[in-house]
Amino acid sequence: xxxxxxxxxxxxxxxxxxxxxxxxxxxxxxxxxxxxxxxxxxxxxxxxxxxxxxxxxxxxxxxxxxxxxxxxxxxxxxxxxxxxxxxxxxxxxxxxxxxxxxxxxxxxxxxxxxxxxxxxxxxxxxxxxxxxxxxxxxxxxxxxxxxxxxxxxxxxxxxxxxxxxxxxxxxxxxxxxxxxxxxxxxxxxxxxxxxxxxxxxxxxxxxxxxxxxxxxxxxxxxxxxxxxxxxxxxxxxxxxxxxxxxxxxxxxxxxxxxxxxxxxxxxxxxxxxxxxxxxxxxxxxxxxxxxxxxxxxxxxxxxxxxxxxxxxxxxxxxxxxxxxxxxxxxxxxxxxxxx
Amino acid sequence: xxxxxxxxxxxxxxxxxxxxxxxxxxxxxxxxxxxxxxxxxxxxxxxxxxxxxxxxxxxxxxxxxxxxxxxxxxxxxxxxxxxxxxxxxxxxxxxxxxxxxxxxxxxxxxxxxxxxxxxxxxxxxxxxxxxxxxxxxxxxxxxxxxxxxx
Amino acid sequence: xxxxxxxxxxxxxxxxxxxxxxxxxxxxxxxxxxxxxxxxxxxxxxxxxxxxxxxxxxxxxxxxxxxxxxxxxxxxxxxxxxxxxxxxxxxxxxxxxxxxxxxxxxxxxxxxxxxxxxxxxxxxxxxxxxxxxxxxxxxxxxxxxxxxxxxxxxxxxxxxxxxxxxxxxxxxxxxxxxxxxxxxxxxxxxxxxxxxxxxxxxxxxxxxxxxxxxxxxxxxxxxxxxxxxxxxxxxxxxxxxxxxxxxxxxxxxxxxxxxxxxxxxxxxxxxxxxxxxxxxxxxxxxxxxxxxxxxxxxxxxxxxxxxxxxxxxxxxxxxxxxxxxxxxxxxxxxxxxxxxxxxxxxxxxxxxxxxxxxxxxxxxxxxxxxxxxxxxxxxxxxxxxxxxxxxxxxxxxxxxxxxxxxxxxxxxxxxxxxxxxxxxxxxxxxxxxxxxxxxxxxxxxxxxxxxxxxxxxxxxxxxxxxxxxxxxxxxxxxxxxxxxxxxxxxxxxxxxxxxxxxx
Numbered sequence: 001x002x003x004x005x006x007x008x009x010x011x012x013x014x015x016x017x018x019x020x021x022x023x024x025x026x027x028x029x030x031x032x033x034x035x036x037x038x039x040x041x042x043x044x045x046x047x048x049x050x051x052x053x054x055x056x057x058x059x060x061x062x063x064x065x066x067x068x069x070x071x072x073x074x075x076x077x078x079x080x081x082x083x084x085x086x087x088x089x090x091x092x093x094x095x096x097x098x099x100x101x102x103x104x105x106x107x108x109x110x111x112x113x114x115x116x117x118x119x120x121x122x123x124x125x126x127x128x129x130x131x132x133x134x135x136x137x138x139x140x141x142x143x144x145x146x147x148x149x150x151x152x153x154x155x156x157x158x159x160x161x162x163x164x165x166x167x168x169x170x171x172x173x174x175x176x177x178x179x180x181x182x183x184x185x186x187x188x189x190x191x192x193x194x195x196x197x198x199x200x201x202x203x204x205x206x207x208x209x210x211x212x213x214x215x216x217x218x219x220x221x222x223x224x225x226x227x228x229x230x231x232x233x234x235x236x237x238x239x240x241x242x243x244x245x246x247x248x249x250x251x252x253x254x255x256x257x258x259x260x261x262x263x264x265x266x267x268x269x270x271x272x273x274x275x276x277x278x279x280x281x282x283x284x285x286x287x288x289x290x291x292x293x294x295x296x297x298x299x300x301x302x303x304x305x306x307x308x309x310x311x312x313x314x315x316x317x318x319x320x321x322x323x324x325x326x327x328x329x330x331x332x333x334x335x336x337x338x339x
Numbered sequence: 340x341x342x343x344x345x346x347x348x349x350x351x352x353x354x355x356x357x358x359x360x361x362x363x364x365x366x367x368x369x370x371x372x373x374x375x376x377x378x379x380x381x382x383x384x385x386x387x388x389x390x391x392x393x394x395x396x397x398x399x400x401x402x403x404x405x406x407x408x409x410x411x412x413x414x415x416x417x418x419x420x421x422x423x424x425x426x427x428x429x430x431x432x433x434x435x436x437x438x439x440x441x442x443x444x445x446x447x448x449x450x451x452x453x454x455x456x457x458x459x460x461x462x463x464x465x466x467x468x469x470x471x472x473x474x475x476x477x478x479x480x481x482x483x484x485x486x487x488x489x
Numbered sequence: 490x491x492x493x494x495x496x497x498x499x500x501x502x503x504x505x506x507x508x509x510x511x512x513x514x515x516x517x518x519x520x521x522x523x524x525x526x527x528x529x530x531x532x533x534x535x536x537x538x539x540x541x542x543x544x545x546x547x548x549x550x551x552x553x554x555x556x557x558x559x560x561x562x563x564x565x566x567x568x569x570x571x572x573x574x575x576x577x578x579x580x581x582x583x584x585x586x587x588x589x590x591x592x593x594x595x596x597x598x599x600x601x602x603x604x605x606x607x608x609x610x611x612x613x614x615x616x617x618x619x620x621x622x623x624x625x626x627x628x629x630x631x632x633x634x635x636x637x638x639x640x641x642x643x644x645x646x647x648x649x650x651x652x653x654x655x656x657x658x659x660x661x662x663x664x665x666x667x668x669x670x671x672x673x674x675x676x677x678x679x680x681x682x683x684x685x686x687x688x689x690x691x692x693x694x695x696x697x698x699x700x701x702x703x704x705x706x707x708x709x710x711x712x713x714x715x716x717x718x719x720x721x722x723x724x725x726x727x728x729x730x731x732x733x734x735x736x737x738x739x740x741x742x743x744x745x746x747x748x749x750x751x752x753x754x755x756x757x758x759x760x761x762x763x764x765x766x767x768x769x770x771x772x773x774x775x776x777x778x779x780x781x782x783x784x785x786x787x788x789x790x791x792x793x794x795x796x797x798x799x800x801x802x803x804x805x806x807x808x809x810x811x812x813x814x815x816x817x818x819x820x821x822x823x824x825x826x827x828x829x830x831x832x833x834x835x836x837x838x839x840x841x842x843x844x845x846x847x848x849x850x851x852x853x854x855x856x857x858x859x860x861x862x863x864x865x866x867x868x869x870x871x872x873x874x875x876x877x878x879x880x881x882x883x884x885x886x887x888x889x890x891x892x893x894x895x896x897x898x899x900x901x902x903x904x905x906x907x908x909x910x911x912x913x914x915x916x917x918x919x920x921x922x923x924x925x926x927x928x929x930x931x932x933x934x935x936x937x938x939x940x941x942x943x944x945x946x947x948x949x950x951x952x953x954x955x956x957x958x959x960x961x962x963x964x965x966x967x968x969x970x971x972x973x974x975x976x977x978x979x980x981x982x983x984x985x986x987x988x989x990x991x992x
Contacts, residue, residue: 220633
């Protein structure tokens with residue numbers, strides 16, 4: 001009797017295991033279309049054909065379900081659905097050492113042509129300021145696929161109804177508290193304060209994410225907050241949060257269009273876009289780089305990507321490998337200066 | 340000369356740890372900044388101070404306490420854990436676990452063949468079913484595997 | 490009120506479509522399974538399964554994820570009770586009484602208590618969610634840095650109730666837990682702390698592998714040491730549902746703990762940043778302090794199991810509150826769900842109930858349903874589960890080790906987690922051997938980073954002045970509670986000394 005039960009238990013486990021592979025998120029190797037060996041997507045203008053020799057590992061240095069993770073999985077899915085790679089693209093998460101470990105692993109990967117890393121300019125800033133000796137030179141940037149820009153927000157019952165008021169108050173020596181994340185948001189805040197000639201006059205309260213900043217604003221615990229459109233949109237629509245300033249060269253689309261840019265207020269515009277990009281290993285071959293450059297370009301044009309940008313409220317800024325390299329070098333420089 | 344027992348050693352370790360934390364907290368991370376307020380070192384320093392006091396008291400008290408009794412069985416477990424770790428790094432986690440599972444039962448438990456086979460099947464079913472097939476956890480493959488592959 | 494009920498019924502009609510019921514059932518089964526595995530908790534389970542659900546339609550997908558999150562709380566209790574390896578952090582407190590009870594031969598009762606408490610806790614939590622959700626969520630918003638810091642202080646006092654006979658060792662364990670929590674990147678300044686130049690330590694010590702090692706592996710050590718001495722475990726005569734059924738008296742005993750813990754747990758779940766784990770800690774601690782039980786808590790009292798399990802399910806329900814009414818995640822797992830919601834084009838925020846009522850109420854209704862399904866499955870599997878106790882120790886030891894290794898790895902996708910687990914196991918063993926209490930270290934770890942972050946934020950807002958903790962109303966109240974709790978024993982002690990002197 002006991003044996004029967006155990007046997008049934010074992011069988012049901014195996015069945016469960018087997019059934020669930022039906023819903024797997026990464027395609028099994030056998031489904032890779034055989035005819036995409038040399039095609040890198042329709043309309044590729046003379047891009048070198050490239051054959052990948054093994055599974056592509058797309059590393060994400062933060063947890064599953066987060067922004068970077070969804071970003072990477074969307075890219076992987078689009079590539080797979082369109083058959084632009086002859087091997088499966090598998091997204092993997094590894095948060096060790098605050099992300100440094102997975103970044104290091106990719107940079108030194110023994111299979112450079114099939115190793116990708118999701119690296120945003122925020123990640124890059126963190127990477128060069130923490131220990132570990134990593135720099136953008138350890139990677140070959142492939143593409144920037146989207147950007148987030150920032151806004152200064154206030155709660156609807158906050159002390160300051162416009163940015164002017166807040167600036168005045170700070171100049172008068174009043175305490176102005178502003179919340180944000182200690183990475184990219186702090187950087188753009190400092191840039192803005194420099195422009196406003198208010199360096200060190202705002203008290204920065206650090207939060208773990210834009211969602212936390214918004215929560216604190218809604219509770220009236222801080223006067224102002226740095227935020228990105230995706231985190232704040234619903235609250236602006238409902239009226240709980242008011243956007244005060246757009247840190248960009250143009251106003252944001254609805255519902256943030258009521259926020260002026262700094263130039264409209266009489267200053268120079270300040271912006272520090274959070275770029276979301278993909279980079280490859282240092283030793284990636286030139287052919288592989290050109291291939292991935294091309295593939296990412298295709299992804300950026302695809303309707304599925306546009307869909308993702310809309311849903312996640314990312315600005316669809318695409319930069320190819322050369323431009324990305326330049327851009328990320330600038331980001332790194334700024335990060336090291338600020339340190 | 341009173342025998343130094345494990346209780347003393349543990350209390351001493353705590354003292355040492357708290358000293359390390361205190362040192363780094365005060366000298367490297369800073370305690371207070373007039374402009375920005377509390378610094379990263381504030382909290383750890385406060386806690387480490389408490390631990391230091393407690394640790395010192397504990398060390399003194401422990402000299403009068405009897406040592407805990409350790410059994411050989413515990414060391415067997417400890418050693419197998421360490422070996423498992425090393426093996427996982429070399430030949431990969433799943434193979435190491437399998438080998439360990441079977442070996443432990445043969446060598447230490449001296450279980451019957453039937454028990455060994457049955458239990459191995461069940462545990463493998465659980466591990467493979469839940470973790471490998473369903474959750475698709477990318478288990479450590481070990482240095483050897485990587486060496487062979489590349 | 491009437492309108493709410495109407496919406497709820499509408500929700501039920503959505504939730505009871507065949508597709509959605511199947512999704513809920515599948516979610517419930519997966520959740521229990523995942524919950525029982527040490528190391529994989531609701532966070533990992535939801536995160537890993539999130540991408541699969543992209544293929545479904547949003548309502549079905551979130552129903553399945555909600556079911557997984559929920560029934561995780563049921564599953565975590567299983568391994569906690571049966572092998573003293575908590576399936577996930579909310580189950581740690583359940584193990585404290587669940588395992589001793591199982592060792593006494595009453596595994597069935599323990600499991601039954603756990604399931605029943607989970608179910609009732611969940612129902613209470615959900616009822617509160619339905620009727621008071623938005624209001625409580627708005628209240629939760631009022632908890633800013635100073636309020637959260639004060640709350641954490643109160644929570645830390647609850648550690649003292651778990652300390653046991655030797656307060657000095659308890660304090661040491663607490664301090665150690667807090668110090669471990671300081672390792673890694675400092676969230677406020679972005680600087681590294683106590684990483685000793687090791688790239689892995691930049692991320693700090695991951696909690697779940699630590700728990701698995703500290704409690705689970707340490708358990709293995711104990712099994713190994715005592716395997717020959719132990720009298721054979723008393724076996725219940727009949728391994729069926731009937732033997733696990735609680736007597737009327739026992740139901741009576743757990744009634745109040747469940748009620749108290751559910752209320753506390755729901756509220757904790759609503760608070761941003763506190764979830765099922767904190768809920769179960771506080772629920773258990775409250776039971777220890779205020780509850781009466783026939784047996785000592787910690788030796789196998791069903792009240793302890795009831796308090797912990799009711800609280801963690803209630804907190805899981807509570808965590809949905811801020812998520813659905815304000816779009817703010819009330820816990821780590823709901824943060825993952827939030828990401829999923831955004832991907833499906835549903836933007837959680839204050840407008841969610843208004844713009845997507847079918848979805849929001851459908852989800853709430855389905856939580857009730859998954860609660861029922863999870864209860865049913867859990868009950869049915871009790872007799873089988875209880876048999877696990879009978880597995881010979883010789884098999885249990887390697888089996889537990891294997892599953893712990895696998896679980897620790899799966900949580901972090903890295904061997905670092907496994908290394909932490911092994912170290913945690915060795916240290917946990919040493920702790921137990923030398924009479925250092927284990928629970929305070931873990932509790933301190935969980936609470937202290939929250940405490941520190943909020944204290945520092947509050948101090949920035951107040952420009953360094955401590956008065957902020959006493960001028961804001963909520964935090965003033967909490968600080969008073971804190972002082973009362975801390976000073977009462979001292980005052981009592983002093984008073985009784987005075988009295989004995991007078992006599």
